[in-house]
Amino acid sequence: MESFFQSLDLNSYVPGAIAWATNILLAALILIIGLWISGKAYKAVYGIGKKYERLDDTLFRFFGSCVRYLILAFVFIAVLNRFGVETTSIVALIGAAGLAVGLALQGTMSNLAAGVMLLIFRPYKVDEFAEVAGTFGKVTEIDLFTTVLQTFDNQKIIIPNGEIWGKQITNHSFHEIRGVDMTFGVAYDEDIDKARAVINKVLAEHPHVLKDPAPFVEVSELNNSSVDFIVRPFCKGEHYFDIKFSVPELVKKALDEAKIEIPFPHRKVILVNESK
Incomplete structure (x- = not known):
């Protein structure tokens, strides 16, 4: 038994064991520091989006993730390098894989690029x-x-x-106050000033039409069978559709009550008696 242990050259294994232990400790240290730095980088990038209200959180969360995984990729390569793994081929392989994925997902990448622009310019x-x-x-x-x-x-x-x-x-929601464009026609025989007064009265009594800026009611076109008014009341953005779909009915009823004709397209036909 003594001769067996004497035959083992333990001194030849010690340097290798120490080298492996050192590499493991250094790799673990690199990994821990890399994870810490990647987490800090993610929080720093994401914090930029939280700091400014105009910037979108989703975009900076994505940028933060990209920075974090990029750092982790370098950490992974550094850890492999500690154990003597040739990393040049790994980097080339990752680059080739990234190119292949990019070519395969061209449509998706265009949507991603557009999404980034939308989240930046909002x-x-x-x-x-x-x-x-x-x-x-x-x-x-x-x-x-x-x-x-x-x-x-x-x-x-x-x-x-x-x-x-x-x-x-x-x-449609960018401005707090919006104008609502509508067109109403009256017959040529009707009093234009009276028709304008009727429309203005309807707008003045509507609870969601603003007094300032004042509604715009003017003749816009002399049509084939009617005198057309362009009517533009102003309201807060949340009342836009209430104005758009309630005012036409109210104006129609008010014009009928005032005996003002709302014409419909018609055609005059002249018959010629060729027998004479």
């Missing part, structure tokens, strides 16, 4: 009414890839951000 926000990609509704959700609208008939419309950015976006 042409509309959640709970606002907007018209995007030909669809009108209340914005219920904005993320990096899609915008979700709720229509008035209570449908959920999910629109890819790539179809929104770069096209016309109409934000």
Whole structure:
């Protein structure tokens, strides 16, 4: 037995064991420090979005995650390097994989890029009414890839951000006060001033029509069979649709009560007797 232990050269194993122990300790230290730094970086980037009200939290949460995982990738490579693993090929492999994924997800990447721009410039926000990609509704959700609208008939419309950015976006809730454009026609034989007074009276009695700015009621066009008034009362944004769908009925009733004719298109036909 003594001869067996004597045959083992323990001194040859000690340096290797110490080297492995040192590498393990250094790798653990690198990993702990890397995790700490990545967490701090995430909080720092996310804190920028929380600090400024105009900046969107979703966008900076995404940026924070990108920074954190980028740091962790370098930490992983550094840990492998401590154990003598050749990391050059790993970096090249990751780069090639990233390129392949990017090419395969070109449409998704365009939606992501558009989502980043929407979250930076914020042409509309959640709970606002907007018209995007030909669809009108209340914005219920904005993320990096899609915008979700709720229509008035209570449908959920999910629109890819790539179809929104770069096209016309109409934000109906941006300004607190809005004008509501309507057109009313009266017959040519009617008194224009009397018709204007009737319309103004309807607007003055409506609870949601603002006095300042004053409603705009003027003749806009001499049509084929009517004198058309352009009518633009002003209201707070939340009362827009109440004005738009209640005032026409009130004006119709008021004009009927005042015996003012609202004409409909008609055509005059002249018959010629060719027998004479």
